[in-house]
Amino acid sequence: MKKKLKDLTRFDIEDYIWEIVVEDVVGEGSTEDLVEFAVRSDQTALPDSDYYYQPDYIGGCKFFLADGTVLDGFISPRPDIDLECMCPTIFFDGHQLPFQSFGNLYHNMATLAFLGKRESEFFPVTIMSMIPYDGTFLELTFEGFP
Numbered sequence: 001m002k003k004k005l006k007d008l009t010r011f012d013i014e015d016y017i018w019e020i021v022v023e024d025v026v027g028e029g030s031t032e033d034l035v036e037f038a039v040r041s042d043q044t045a046l047p048d049s050d051y052y053y054q055p056d057y058i059g060g061c062k063f064f065l066a067d068g069t070v071l072d073g074f075i076s077p078r079p080d081i082d083l084e085c086m087c088p089t090i091f092f093d094g095h096q097l098p099f100q101s102f103g104n105l106y107h108n109m110a111t112l113a114f115l116g117k118r119e120s121e122f123f124p125v126t127i128m129s130m131i132p133y134d135g136t137f138l139e140l141t142f143e144g145f146p
Contacts, residue, residue, distance in 0.1 A: 059131035077129035
């Protein structure tokens with residue numbers, strides 16, 4: 001099964017690791033239009049990768065908010081890449097809310113409003129991968145917007 005990243009839902013991520021598949025597509029379109037993810041058969045761990053600028057695998061994660069709320073999401077749990085490339089994303093009310101793009105003040109406030117949270121209810125937030133990478137579970141904590 002293949003899906004575009006923007007079409008993945010919380011239910012797609014719940015029990016599966018998704019592997020990047022770059023199709024050899026000729027034509028116009030953004031990189032996102034040419035990248036799909038396919039369900040990976042081995043659900044236990046992620047191998048090392050040669051990809052740097054985009055995730056090669058994504059899987060479920062949890063966002064633990066300051067007020068005790070736990071939200072589902074996905075991440076590429078690779079500690080050797082920067083936050084933007086990890087693509088941590090929150091699932092909420094049928095939408096994907098990318099955490100790494102919180103650097104934009106307008107986006108920050110709009111996302112918090114969409115979640116119905118004040119900044120003090122959201123931060124500190126801990127993101128924890130539900131799948132191991134190289135034998136460990138990635139855990140990141142943020143005191144404020146990246």
